[in-house]
Amino acid sequence: MNHDLGRLPAIFKRYPKSPESLIAVLQDIQKEYQFLPSEALAETARVLEVPLSKVFSVSTFYNAFSLHPKGEKVIRICVGTTCHIRGAKQIQEQLESQLKIKAGETTPDLKFSIETVSCVGACAKAPVVIVNEKYHGPVKVSDYKKLVKGK
Amino acid sequence: MVSLTINGRIVKAKDGEMLLAVLRREKIDVPAMCHHAAVEPFGACRLCVVEITRAEWKGWCDYVTSCLYPVSPGLIVNTHSDKVNELRRTILDLFLARHPDCPEIAELAGEYGVFKTTYETVVGGNNCILCGLCTRICDRMGFTAISTVGRGHGKEVAPPLRQAPPDCVGCLACAENCPTKFIEYKLRKKRVTIWEREFELLTCTKCGKTTITKDFAEYLSRHRAIDAGYFEICDECRRKNLAVSMGEIVNWERELLT
Ligand code: SF4
Ligand code: SF4
Ligand code: FES
Ligand code: FES
Numbered sequence: 042m043n044h045d046l047g048r049l050p051a052i053f054k055r056y057p058k059s060p061e062s063l064i065a066v067l068q069d070i071q072k073e074y075q076f077l078p079s080e081a082l083a084e085t086a087r088v089l090e091v092p093l094s095k096v097f098s099v100s101t102f103y104n105a106f107s108l109h110p111k112g113e114k115v116i117r118i119c120v121g122t123t124c125h126i127r128g129a130k131q132i133q134e135q136l137e138s139q140l141k142i143k144a145g146e147t148t149p150d151l152k153f154s155i156e157t158v159s160c161v162g163a164c165a166k167a168p169v170v171i172v173n174e175k176y177h178g179p180v181k182v183s184d185y186k187k188l189v190k191g192k
Numbered sequence: 193m194v195s196l197t198i199n200g201r202i203v204k205a206k207d208g209e210m211l212l213a214v215l216r217r218e219k220i221d222v223p224a225m226c227h228h229a230a231v232e233p234f235g236a237c238r239l240c241v242v243e244i245t246r247a248e249w250k251g252w253c254d255y256v257t258s259c260l261y262p263v264s265p266g267l268i269v270n271t272h273s274d275k276v277n278e279l280r281r282t283i284l285d286l287f288l289a290r291h292p293d294c295p296e297i298a299e300l301a302g303e304y305g306v307f308k309t310t311y312e313t314v315v316g317g318n319n320c321i322l323c324g325l326c327t328r329i330c331d332r333m334g335f336t337a338i339s340t341v342g343r344g345h346g347k348e349v350a351p352p353l354r355q356a357p358p359d360c361v362g363c364l365a366c367a368e369n370c371p372t373k374f375i376e377y378k379l380r381k382k383r384v385t386i387w388e389r390e391f392e393l394l395t396c397t398k399c400g401k402t403t404i405t406k407d408f409a410e411y412l413s414r415h416r417a418i419d420a421g422y423f424e425i426c427d428e429c430r431r432k433n434l435a436v437s438m439g440e441i442v443n444w445e446r447e448l449l450t
Contacts, residue, residue, distance in 0.1 A: 079353050082352070082353070092336035092337075092339075092359060093352040093353075093357075093358060093359065094327075094336050094337055094338055094339035094351065094352045094357065094359065095336060095339055096352070097339065097341060097350075097352035097353060098339035098340055098341055101341045101342045101343075102342065102343050
């Protein structure tokens with residue numbers, strides 16, 4: 042995993058240098074590095090002139106941000122009410138046992154992370170699994186290979 | 193000025209003034225754990241709840257947090273009705289469940305007759321009631337060294353990255369204003385440690401007593417236009433010294449006039 046801060050200036054260039062840009066900048070850093078390296082938080086605080094404590098507060102508030110490196114592929118399993126009723130639990134168990142990690146963890150080779158999320162507003166397609174940005178549903182337990190291998 | 197009725201008594205107040213401020217001025221005791229005159233009201237602890245009504249409400253009442261409620265003419269307030277006391281007991285009951293080892297909560301709850309929580313006690317918690325006073329005060333003073341971290345059940349107050357906060361000046365205002373004394377600090381001879389950061393304390397050049405941290409003095413002289421020399425003597429010695437300096441001024445004036 043590359044922690045070099047060289048990719049930050051390009052991100053900062055996209056937005057006005059003001060506190061309002063904080064979330065947008067953090068989202069881009071998260072996307073670029075798959076997590077928020079602490080040096081990047083300090084740099085964000087400096088460039089946007091936001092106190093470091095506020096940057097940290099925001100970074101820890103949203104589930105979309107992670108302070109630890111995440112896998113290249115982040116698999117989010119919806120465990121909201123509808124998805125739960127339609128078998129999210131079984132899908133979660135299957136993925137966890139196949140990838141040998143629990144929800145909230147990342148494989149040692151940094152290839153996969155599993156997370157659970159609450160209703161993502163796609164109940165019509167329940168049970169829903171989101172791989173990186175792509176929504177899949179209704180998902181069957183046997184779909185795990187497709188989810189893990191596919192794009 | 194407006195007139196309102198509090199516990200049957202007519203009271204005058206500024207229109208739009210927060211009700212809790214009026215209660216305080218009238219020496220009416222209402223518990224308020226997240227309130228501090230230096231910062232905006234926040235409504236976190238809910239303990240300052242009171243009952244309000246108006247003649248035209250025909251017997252209907254409302255329950256509001258007085259720290260956040262602006263007064264207006266004709267308001268009728270009851271700070272300790274049965275219903276209000278019951279609401280406060282419920283809040284304290286919940287606090288007790290969440291902070292079973294907190295003496296400040298236990299004391300206040302005791303005053304309201306709540307000695308044991310009726311809820312399930314939270315194990316492994318701490319004494320922070322998340323009132324936000326520390327962060328708001330630190331913010332207000334211009335440091336913003338600490339903030340809330342995480343959310344929901346995992347929410348807590350912490351310095352950035354959970355490491356010694358770079359923007360902290362060791363003023364101790366957060367710790368001294370924490371209603372449950374949750375924020376710890378260690379005062380040693382010439383040093384103070386808070387949030388795992390150690391600060392050097394300045395000493396009075398006259399009596400040798402410690403005053404504020406070097407970082408705080410530097411901040412004040414750099415950003416708040418206070419001469420750094422001001423912190424070389426403590427307040428006590430400055431007061432003692434007043435006799436000398438004022439005496440000199442008086443003499444000097446006399447000389448000028450004669
Ligand atoms: S001691 Fe540090 S964290 Fe606490 S109020 Fe002062 S500057 Fe803020
Ligand atoms: S540490 Fe104290 S002042 Fe800060 S939020 Fe917790 S209880 Fe309130
Ligand atoms: S519960 Fe999963 S999308 Fe609504
Ligand atoms: S003092 Fe009003 S809610 Fe805490």
